[in-house]
Amino acid sequence: MKGRVLVVDDDAALAEMLGIVLRGEGFEPTFVSDGDKALDVFRDTRPDLVLLDLMLPGTDGIDVCRQIRTESGIPIVMLTAKTDTVDVVLGLESGADDYLVKPFKSKELVARIRARLRRTDEPAPEMLQIGDISIDVAGHSVKRDGEALNLTPLEFDLLVALARKPRQVFTREVLLEQVWGYRHAADTRLVNVHVQRLRAKIEKDPERPEIVVTVRGVGYKAGPA
Amino acid sequence: MPAPSSAADTQKGRSEPGAGGAARRRSAPPRRQRQGQRKGWYKVVRQSRPVKLVGRRLPRRAKRILRAARKWQRERAEELRCRWRRSLQLRVVTTTLALSALVIAVLGFFLTQQIADGLLLNKERSATAQVSQGLTVAESSPLLNRAPSAPAIADSFLYPTAQELQNASGNNGSYDVVIEVNQNRVTSPVYTGGVVDGADPTKSIPFALTASVQAEQNSGGASKMFYAPTMIVSTLGRASQPGLAVAVPLGNYYQLYFLFPMRQEQQTLQLVQRTLAGAGLALIVLLAVIASLVTRWVVIPVRHAAQAAQRLTAGRLEERMRVRGADDLAALATSFNDMAASLQDKLRELEELSKLQRQFVSDVSHELRTPLTTIKMAAEVLLEAKDGFDASSARSAELLQGQLERFQELLEDLLEISRHDANAATLDADSVDICDLARRAADDAQQLAERRGGRIEFRLPAEPCLADADRRRVERILRNLLVNAVEHGEGNDVVVTVAGDRDAVAVAVRDHGVGLKPGQDQLVFDRFWRADPARARTTGGTGLGLAIALEDAQLHGGWLQAWGVPGKGSVFRLTIPRVAGQKLAGSPLPLVPDDTDMIPSLGDVVSGGLVIGATAPAPGAETGPLDHAGPVGGTGVGTRG
Numbered sequence: 001m002k003g004r005v006l007v008v009d010d011d012a013a014l015a016e017m018l019g020i021v022l023r024g025e026g027f028e029p030t031f032v033s034d035g036d037k038a039l040d041v042f043r044d045t046r047p048d049l050v051l052l053d054l055m056l057p058g059t060d061g062i063d064v065c066r067q068i069r070t071e072s073g074i075p076i077v078m079l080t081a082k083t084d085t086v087d088v089v090l091g092l093e094s095g096a097d098d099y100l101v102k103p104f105k106s107k108e109l110v111a112r113i114r115a116r117l118r119r120t121d122e123p124a125p126e127m128l129q130i131g132d133i134s135i136d137v138a139g140h141s142v143k144r145d146g147e148a149l150n151l152t153p154l155e156f157d158l159l160v161a162l163a164r165k166p167r168q169v170f171t172r173e174v175l176l177e178q179v180w181g182y183r184h185a186a187d188t189r190l191v192n193v194h195v196q197r198l199r200a201k202i203e204k205d206p207e208r209p210e211i212v213v214t215v216r217g218v219g220y221k222a223g224p225a
Numbered sequence: 226m227p228a229p230s231s232a233a234d235t236q237k238g239r240s241e242p243g244a245g246g247a248a249r250r251r252s253a254p255p256r257r258q259r260q261g262q263r264k265g266w267y268k269v270v271r272q273s274r275p276v277k278l279v280g281r282r283l284p285r286r287a288k289r290i291l292r293a294a295r296k297w298q299r300e301r302a303e304e305l306r307c308r309w310r311r312s313l314q315l316r317v318v319t320t321t322l323a324l325s326a327l328v329i330a331v332l333g334f335f336l337t338q339q340i341a342d343g344l345l346l347n348k349e350r351s352a353t354a355q356v357s358q359g360l361t362v363a364e365s366s367p368l369l370n371r372a373p374s375a376p377a378i379a380d381s382f383l384y385p386t387a388q389e390l391q392n393a394s395g396n397n398g399s400y401d402v403v404i405e406v407n408q409n410r411v412t413s414p415v416y417t418g419g420v421v422d423g424a425d426p427t428k429s430i431p432f433a434l435t436a437s438v439q440a441e442q443n444s445g446g447a448s449k450m451f452y453a454p455t456m457i458v459s460t461l462g463r464a465s466q467p468g469l470a471v472a473v474p475l476g477n478y479y480q481l482y483f484l485f486p487m488r489q490e491q492q493t494l495q496l497v498q499r500t501l502a503g504a505g506l507a508l509i510v511l512l513a514v515i516a517s518l519v520t521r522w523v524v525i526p527v528r529h530a531a532q533a534a535q536r537l538t539a540g541r542l543e544e545r546m547r548v549r550g551a552d553d554l555a556a557l558a559t560s561f562n563d564m565a566a567s568l569q570d571k572l573r574e575l576e577e578l579s580k581l582q583r584q585f586v587s588d589v590s591h592e593l594r595t596p597l598t599t600i601k602m603a604a605e606v607l608l609e610a611k612d613g614f615d616a617s618s619a620r621s622a623e624l625l626q627g628q629l630e631r632f633q634e635l636l637e638d639l640l641e642i643s644r645h646d647a648n649a650a651t652l653d654a655d656s657v658d659i660c661d662l663a664r665r666a667a668d669d670a671q672q673l674a675e676r677r678g679g680r681i682e683f684r685l686p687a688e689p690c691l692a693d694a695d696r697r698r699v700e701r702i703l704r705n706l707l708v709n710a711v712e713h714g715e716g717n718d719v720v721v722t723v724a725g726d727r728d729a730v731a732v733a734v735r736d737h738g739v740g741l742k743p744g745q746d747q748l749v750f751d752r753f754w755r756a757d758p759a760r761a762r763t764t765g766g767t768g769l770g771l772a773i774a775l776e777d778a779q780l781h782g783g784w785l786q787a788w789g790v791p792g793k794g795s796v797f798r799l800t801i802p803r804v805a806g807q808k809l810a811g812s813p814l815p816l817v818p819d820d821t822d823m824i825p826s827l828g829d830v831v832s833g834g835l836v837i838g839a840t841a842p843a844p845g846a847e848t849g850p851l852d853h854a855g856p857v858g859g860t861g862v863g864t865r866g
Contacts, residue, residue: 083590188696
């Protein structure tokens with residue numbers, strides 16, 4: 001398993017502690033404490049995953065996240081001290097795959113990092129079709145009328161999970177387990193934000209979704225209502 | 226003033242033949258009946274048909290018209306009443322109109338009376354002078370004391386004297402002279418034409434006047450004048466006119482009468498009356514207009530003030546009134562503006578304070594969380610390595626870990642409650658199934674309950690109970706209630722009931738534990754309050770759980786209420802509206818459990834209850850029969866801040 005983790009955090013003690021924990025779990029951490037330098041270090045080290053603190057001196061975590069997203073789809077896990085929905089949603093909308101609210105347990109951190117890195121296993125060749133969207137699971141590509149749509153790995157996984165069982169309704173909890181790999185229910189806001197991000201990319205009109213449909217009070221399903 | 230009687234006379238004259246005709250008609254049928262009864266009956270039957278037809282049709286139409294008229298009248302009356310209630314201006318103008326009309330009518334009446342009296346008095350005065358003068362002339366006649374034994378003797382005195390007196394009246398004559406001879410001597414009185422052409426002396430001179438002057442003459446009195454208002458009746462068929470009759474005894478055999486026409490005085494009086502009526506009417510209209518204008522001046526700024534206050538209430542804090550001049554209304558506008566400015570300042574201050582507090586909470590949150598994360602991770606590393614430590618170091622690592630968890634929980638709760646205090650808590654509403662949330666919230670409590678030997682029993686409806694709610698907050702409320710119930714349930718089963726109606730969904734958590742003492746029902750929602758300080762704190766908890774739960778429930782526009790009886794357990798009920806922000810009218814679940822074996826054997830004392838919520842619902846409807854007596858019971862509590 002690849003295990004290069006870039007830790008972007010300005011708190012020296014926390015960064016060091018993270019290093020101790022990550023090394024103990026067999027990862028290779030690199031550190032950067034300044035938001036302005038984060039992108040350069042990211043380009044130099046090509047990590048497999050980024051741990052990103054939301055509050056940073058210089059460029060803040062959200063901007064760093066956006067910058068990384070413009071050039072890479074690698075997993076980004078945000079560390080935040082803010083629990084308000086606005087902050088969480090803002091972080092997720094900037095492109096983070098997951099977030100952890102401080103203070104977190106080292107076990108939880110490691111579990112989430114592993115969950116994000118796990119999906120490197122080679123999938124079996126499989127073609128899926130939902131509406132006018134065709135998905136090549138093995139080739140990791142999504143096309144509408146031959147035109148490729150650019151999804152992050154997480155968004156891709158979310159779409160595949162829904163598309164494999166069209167018309168079946170998935171609760172947010174089930175999606176958290178299948179896509180994020182969390183057995184114990186984390187925050188369902190994760191699902192909401194990522195469904196919206198996915199819709200923005202694949203739906204013709206994200207206001208009236210036709211591919212990923214909301215089932216009120218239950219969750220989401222793929223395909224027409 | 227003497228009233229003209231001619232109109233009454235003619236009316237009477239006309240009505241008499243009519244009455245006679247009616248009498249004749251009434252007497253007619255018997256005669257006809259006698260002539261031929263059969264024919265009569267036939268006629269009656271034939272005639273009655275159209276009458277009946279009309280009679281049947283007419284009442285219906287009349288009734289319809291009447292009904293419509295009555296409806297119209299009712300509507301107008303209602304409209305008027307409504308306008309009367311709503312418009313100050315209308316009330317003031319109407320009252321002014323009515324009062325001024327009354328005052329002017331009374332004033333006009335007295336004024337006319339005074340003027341009439343004055344005119345009459347004046348006439349009497351001038352009449353007295355003229356009559357005395359005439360009397361002197363008449364008394365100077367040598368024929369005066371000659372007994373009028375024959376009409377010729379009388380005439381020889383009457384004609385020249387009357388002529389002379391009349392001539393003294395002048396060409397345009399201001400009076401008529403009549404000299405009468407005592408009735409028993411000469412039958413016809415004498416009259417000389419004067420102002421009123423062809424005045425009829427017998428009709429124009431009142432009998433009462435003649436009687437009194439004759440009585441005076443017979444008693445031997447002389448030169449005493451008698452006055453009487455009269456109508457001077459014309460023999461030529463002209464309209465009668467009011468006048469003053471003055472009588473004085475003339476010698477032993479004659480009476481001298483002067484008839485003063487009062488046409489001029491009457492005209493004067495009529496003119497005055499007309500003028501008064503016109504002026505009064507104009508005055509009333511003027512007063513109404515003035516009242517209308519004045520009220521308008523007052524009412525319009527008041528209306529403006531009301532509108533401005535409404536806009537201010539609606540949240541437009543920059544709303545101000547226009548200040549013009551320096552009068553009372555300007556003072557009203559100024560004080561209104563001052564009030565608005567002060568309100569705006571206070572609100573701004575509060576907003577600023579709230580913003581500061583929010584910022585502070587956010588800062589504290591960040592500043593505390595980052596080092597806490599490091600400490601926590603360090604403690605975990607230490608705990609994992611504790612096998613290599615000596616006994617005291619290993620135990621220290623365990624304690625460090627345990628207390629860190631507690632510290633973290635407390636921090637979370639403190640931050641949450643200060644978020645509520647700063648009004649920074651936001652509702653992340655979504656359509657959720659409350660049954661589902663209840664089941665999930667029970668996960669944590671289930672393990673605790675099993676350790677205590679009890680179970681958590683669910684009574685859920687078959688269909689999902691959907692409501693617009695913040696999943697995280699509702700789940701936290703329910704988890705709190707469940708853990709609380711298990712913790713205080715003394716190992717007995719905990720029952721979770723979920724129900725929903727059209728407007729709201731409710732979850733009631735029932736435990737059969739220690740219950741709540743009277744008064745404690747309110748305290749459970751207080752911060753850091755513990756039922757029994759001496760009790761071992763086995764499960765920890767921050768003491769903020771229920772306080773946060775109450776805040777969370779109120780954020781949904783819902784209720785969180787508690788009921789309890791010592792030794793008989795307690796019920797905590799959460800009610801939230803189906804649509805976020807809608808006002809709750811009731812709960813689908815009763816707060817007081819209906820398992821009646823819970824009722825203590827205190828006779829008719831039934832139960833106690835407590836109602837705590839964002840809005841206090843009707844305690845009677847919510848808590849069932851409430852009789853506060855004995856050791857049982859709680860109190861209704863109103864809104865909590």
